[in-house]
Amino acid sequence: MDILTIAGLGKAFGNQCVLDDLSFSVPEGSIYGFIGKNGSGKTTTMKIVLGLLQADAGEITVCGEKVLYGDTRTNRFIGYLPDVPEFYGFMTPKEYLRLCGEITGMPTTLILSKSEELLDLVGLADAKKRIGTFSRGMKQRLGIAQALLNEPRLLICDEPTSALDPIGRREILDILLKVKERTTVLFSTHVLTDVEAICDRVGILDGGKIVLTGSVAELKNTYSSHSCTVTFRTPADAAVFQADPQLGDMKTSLRANDHSVTLPAADPEQTMAQIIRILGDTGLVPLRLETAEPKLEDIFLEVIR
Ligand SMILES: Nc1ncnc2c1ncn2[C@@H]1O[C@H](COP(=O)(O)OP(=O)(O)OP(=O)(O)O)[C@@H](O)[C@H]1O
Numbered sequence: 156m157d158i159l160t161i162a163g164l165g166k167a168f169g170n171q172c173v174l175d176d177l178s179f180s181v182p183e184g185s186i187y188g189f190i191g192k193n194g195s196g197k198t199t200t201m202k203i204v205l206g207l208l209q210a211d212a213g214e215i216t217v218c219g220e221k222v223l224y225g226d227t228r229t230n231r232f233i234g235y236l237p238d239v240p241e242f243y244g245f246m247t248p249k250e251y252l253r254l255c256g257e258i259t260g261m262p263t264t265l266i267l268s269k270s271e272e273l274l275d276l277v278g279l280a281d282a283k284k285r286i287g288t289f290s291r292g293m294k295q296r297l298g299i300a301q302a303l304l305n306e307p308r309l310l311i312c313d314e315p316t317s318a319l320d321p322i323g324r325r326e327i328l329d330i331l332l333k334v335k336e337r338t339t340v341l342f343s344t345h346v347l348t349d350v351e352a353i354c355d356r357v358g359i360l361d362g363g364k365i366v367l368t369g370s371v372a373e374l375k376n377t378y379s380s381h382s383c384t385v386t387f388r389t390p391a392d393a394a395v396f397q398a399d400p401q402l403g404d405m406k407t408s409l410r411a412n413d414h415s416v417t418l419p420a421a422d423p424e425q426t427m428a429q430i431i432r433i434l435g436d437t438g439l440v441p442l443r444l445e446t447a448e449p450k451l452e453d454i455f456l457e458v459i460r
Pocket residue numbers: 168173191192193194195196197198199200345
């Protein structure tokens with residue numbers, strides 16, 4: 156079953172069209188990576204899903220119920236972590252979760268047990284300090300705990316890792332992997348290594364539409380290939396290699412910079428053998444020879460305008 160479906164969504168701000176016939180769905184139990192460059196419309200989409208912004212066209216359902224602008228009924232299924240979560244800095248995490256629970260009418264005993272469980276999940280069980288003294292990573296983790304307080308079926312996180320250092324990012328990714336056992340996650344980002352690390356499915360947003368969707372493995376197999384890179388000591392050596400007639404058709408698809416030449420390789424062993432033949436014939440001595448698996452980043456750069 157799909158927890159979230161978006162069909163034919165359109166949104167313009169004045170004469171700037173941001174979403175144009177956007178359609179995708181998020182299967183239950185998955186971590187869905189919603190990828191797009193800055194300004195591509197990820198936050199706009201999320202705000203429409205939350206009923207906070209009015210769409211010009213299209214239909215959205217959450218757990219089978221239609222989302223209506225200005226009506227927050229479907230938000231009972233959703234936990235939301237905005238890109239910059241705001242807190243009362245004078246409160247401790249426990250006090251803050253208690254306030255959030257009270258606002259939504261949770262019984263006190265449930266607030267206390269859930270807060271304990273969630274602060275443990277996000278690694279803040281021992282954090283007794285006021286939130287105002289927290290690092291960005293700690294605030295994001297507290298934001299996840301707060302978003303999970305009402306046991307949502309869908310957790311929406313808007314760029315939860317973008318502003319964090321590698322340790323803070325890894326902590327958030329590990330938490331999202333744990334969260335997946337209890338709820339579906341929609342995760343917007345432009346950090347593609349994070350998507351590769353945890354997402355089951357991805358959708359790439361560009362020009363207001365999903366231009367590519369599938370599992371990370373499917374996309375890699377279908378849209379990108381391995382590559383072989385040869386790196387030289389000098390740009391002159393790289394230029395001689397790049398000009399060698401034995402490269403044949405590969406010349407049109409190679410990528411080069413000052414010192415290295417990268418060739419797409421459907422069969423990496425065969426391509427590497429060809430490179431070694433050219434090196435032997437020309438007498439060029441490489442600094443490094445390497446093959447690389449396809450990367451989501453290459454696919455992203457290929458498909459976005
Ligand atoms: N309320 C608004 N009024 C006018 N333009 C807006 C409004 N909200 C967003 N936009 C514009 O819509 C476009 C998409 O913005 P949005 O914040 O949805 O992108 P995003 O993909 O979330 O970007 P980022 O990765 O930078 O957060 C941007 O050009 C932005 O300036």
